[in-house]
Amino acid sequence: MLQDRYRVMRLISSQSGFGKVYEAYERNIPKILKVLKESHTLNAKVLELFQREAMVLSRLNHPGVPQVDVDGYFVYAPKGSHQPLHCIVMEKIDGPNLKQWMVQQGNHTIGEQQALLWLTQLADVLHLVHQQNYFHRDIKPENIMLRGSGQLVLVDFGAAREMTETYLAHLGASGITTVSSAGYTPPEQEQGQAVPQSDFYALGRTMIYLLTAKNPSDPTIYDSRTNALNWRIYAPQISQGFAHLIDDLIAPRAIDRPQTTEEVLQRLMAVRSAQSQPPPIMVEPVTVPEMPSWPTTTLGNSPEATQPQTTTQIEQPLQKRWIWSGVAILALLIGVPAVWSGVLRSRDTTPSASQPAPVQTVSLARTLGEHTGPIKALLLVNGNTLISGGVDRKILIWNLNQETPARILEGHKSVINTLALSTDQQTLYSAGADQDILIWDIASGQLKQTLPSAHDSPINALAISPDGKILASGSADGMVKLWDAETGELIEQLREQGPLVNTLLFNRNGESLIAGGAALETWNLQTQEETEFQASQNFINSLATSPDNQVLISASADKTVRFWDLATGDLVDTVTAHDRSVNDVVVSSNSLTFVTASADGTLVVWDMDSRQPIERLHGFDSDIYRYVEGPAQQVITTGGSDNTVKVWQKSSP
Template sequence: MSLCINPFCPNPENPDNDNHRFCQSCGSQLLLEDRYRVMRLLSDKTSFGKIYEVYTRSTPKILKVLKEQLNNHAKAVELFQKEANVLSQLNHSGIPQVDGYFQYQTSNGFKLHCLVMEKIDGVNLEEWLQQQSHQPISEKQAIAWLKQLAEILNIVHSQGWFHRDIKPANIMLRNNGQLVLIDFGTARDATHTYLAKLGEGNQITAVFSAGYTATEQACGQAVPQSDFFSLGRTFVYLLTAQYPLRFYNARDDVLNWRPAANVSPKFAAFLDNLMARKAADRPQTPEILLQQLRQLEQTTTLKTTQISRKFPRVITVGTLLVMAGVLSYGLYQLPRLTFIHNNQLEHLQIDNTLKSHSHYVKTLSISQNGKTLVSGSSDKTIKIWNLADGSLIRTISGHNSGVIAVAISPDNQTLVSSSNDQTIKIWNLETGTLIHTLKGHEGAVWSIAISPDGQTLVSGSGDKTIKIWNLKTGQLVKKLTSHLSSVMSLAISPDGQTLVSGSNDKTIKIWNLATGELMRTITGHDDAVISLAINPDSQTLVSGSNDKTIKIWNLATGELIKTLTGHNAEVFSVAISPDGKTLASGSGDTTIKLWNLNDGSLIQTLTGHTTTVYSVVFSPDSQTLVSGSSDRSIKIWRIQQ
């Protein structure tokens, strides 16, 4: 629909506008600057005005329109114009490209200030962390993102500007993983800082974002190093998932954030240096910042190399029985007992890459007959694929937020999905028809599992509860409460007797599935337990965590058997082969690893994804592995005979 942006138009969404150059309600021009046609309102909640999506030919852009009541506010107009001026001088993929700045005159003679810029395909980091159910990022991810932002600031500062308002809401994450620094309306020319104007008696404009703004900037005395302070505070938020001022001790004037973050002492010291109270004590240039980050990265790489030597690459003789459907969310499906030799894994290669989702691929499942692949994404959709040729069969929409988990019933008839929208939906797999919507959770539904007999559905949520449902009727059977934080992962034992849950509270809980009785609480991980799998003999439990480790437990006693290290980031997905010999894991370090479960040796590392691997699943015939990633792709790996 073609919209009119005249604030006084009686019907800006007149349906007749689509086929005309002038609004059919007020007569204002619809084709702005003879180029831009306004298609939809994205937001009218910003402090400065409205944001629209516009099109120039077939290319989407973002249009910012200053509020009409601010037209006579000189400072507001100056900041609005400054954003266009700054962006026009900067050329980097991490900075939005300006397309045009102009004044638009309505049919009644009113003038509006308009800025058109590149549309960033993604979300800001505040929104992103909400999508992750406020799971803190890893140190490795933080270093990678800091490098990107330091490179962006190097461009900005080298052109004589600094930003003055760095915070999670002003950093966007493109779907390809590139960070973008936005909102340059508050940027200041470094030659017009407090340092330059101190002797001139000029008033300094203070820009303030509570929790992120440096002290000198809050006093109207911003300097380029103020950006580094804000950058440090931003990463305190990302590493702890908590507002920075929650850690502030006013009595001692310290930010006691370290206990809440799982980072090394060296990296913590680096961030504290960014947030030094005196600007002179912080890194003075982005180049210095980049140099320090490279040194930190080398230290991390060295430690990883030393760890990996503990488990040298060994190709064992034996068989790999592949488990169909053990996802990062704990779904177990009865496998077909088809064998492949471990040495065949040396020939596992990417056969196909499926690209249809517009955001992270968070979860996968394969039907028991091996014909159908299902994927769920942060783009709110579920996609049904033909596993044999990779063709897209159907896209299912219905959730109002990202899809976190999918599961297929053992009879291949029913599909279950869960979402950030706090609901669980039950679908007919063949037709895509919605059967039930299950409501009751008060937080994102992070994990689902279906019992081996296909009668019971279990869900775990950000509301700290586990709910047990009748899969056929959609009726709630039981509610389990014991975790102190989000329930991130679930698994049901192959014998159907035991339910296991993992949580952000760092614990694993063992339940009697039939009665709901809590039998045991297991501790040992240093961070959230986000993936679980149970050995086919129902004796061994495997857990993956944000602490980058995989732990192997005796399910009956809760005793720790072994800890596997080797991943450099969160372990989002674990799966055990049906013979109990082989473990597969997918991680935030972009890799998939296959392990010998008996001795902890690494069989093979699969690379191909460019960002986090959220889910891995094997086909019932064991010839195919499918992986889903935040790089928006699904990769199909096949045994090359």
């Protein structure tokens, strides 16, 4: 016990700057304890930095900074030691930092709406910090954490400086140099002359990382010969106005950046205002008659719905690759190997153009908006009950005909990443960043059982075997476990550590379990044989199997849908399906179609009988993170940057 008040539980990290980080408890309240490393206790400059962090945080009262009490800094004298320990106790932020969050999400990019929200939150935090005559000096993804509520939190204020001080470039014999993080530190700070606008530079570079999923020093976007950062091509999802703001934030000269947090916030408001303006009407659409048409569905209640789309805009970049690959994909899904091989042999021949399907309209039926953070998981139960869970740590159970939840389940201590449903649809399994698995009775909403510390890192995926007897779980550290779905007892640990797991899937007969994420592997649960599939090019977000159980379909962050021989692990075909990360792939309930959902804000539907795309649904007002097939021609979606579930109704042609 420290100060007869704090019970130290475990070491979290010894790699955090000048200090070690522990988990501690004050009564039953979790805290973070930072202890200055003993090797630095006699260094006056380091001690000053450590004490400054406590002083700065104790002066700030904002959900975007960790809370430190006035007496949060103290000195403790351990028994038998001549050197005192310098300690800071602060609020524990229940969530990952943005670097960890990106890895958990499969390293795919965020959309403009989420970027605007997060940049506004961070600018608001900096506004408070700068008003207190401090600036941070070390903004980067690792120093930004995500609360369960969706609020970003700026951490590690050890490098914060008063605006009136003379900045220290080198601390002489101490061996400590200017605070610097490659790719995020501006030129003037590298020279030991940081200014408040230095925070804006780091903020802009952080946004580029989130929008492109590439570190600012990545050679694919950074040209060291010209010192140019060519990032825009990797963030096609954002508007010109927002891109201009980010470019201004990362201007090489501090004088060319926005000068105050007020200016940054005003420009963010201007970007949002510009988005609310109706797009210009195009009078003369350009047609390309030699191209077969891509049927298009327009969604109501969206600015895009009022803008006539040209054939060139919608069809030309995608049609040939979709038409060529459509037959192959649909043959896979209906399980006709002979047809599949025939398609492969005839890929160089031009298929005859089919008649375009009637254009349908889709309107927004209702918005389910009780969540206070992004939604990570969706399930449909018995055709009319929807279950959602996400960043706000809540599970909401909805009747699709109502706009308020019928029941709210609370019990998780952090972000909910995944949900699974028992085969009789009576039991719900949930898991996430708190590393626990919770088991619920859906009818009553009661928590039946908790599997505490089921994993050592955030749990990203759950799956139920077709016979309902086995629950599988997979985590960010690559661990895969099997549990008795009824008793919660651990059956087996298939893998102790390995590539990150994003998604799990039992094959249709339950004999194998497939894990996708940073790699793709399958385990035969009868023989314990493990098959590693041919290496994928990017993180896998979702998996599905063909009706004949022979082909595995994977949706990836590199915009592709891949088709694999489930028996051998061989890659059969790759289709570039979308303009951004493919987040979900779902085979329809009647097995006649499958749907891909993407961060580009589109759904693509394929018909298995005609082996042609039926429609491309576009006009959604955010990226699409999860998709559920609803009853009566309904489409249910949620976006990674949206806190709502939206129900869309298809109309008759």
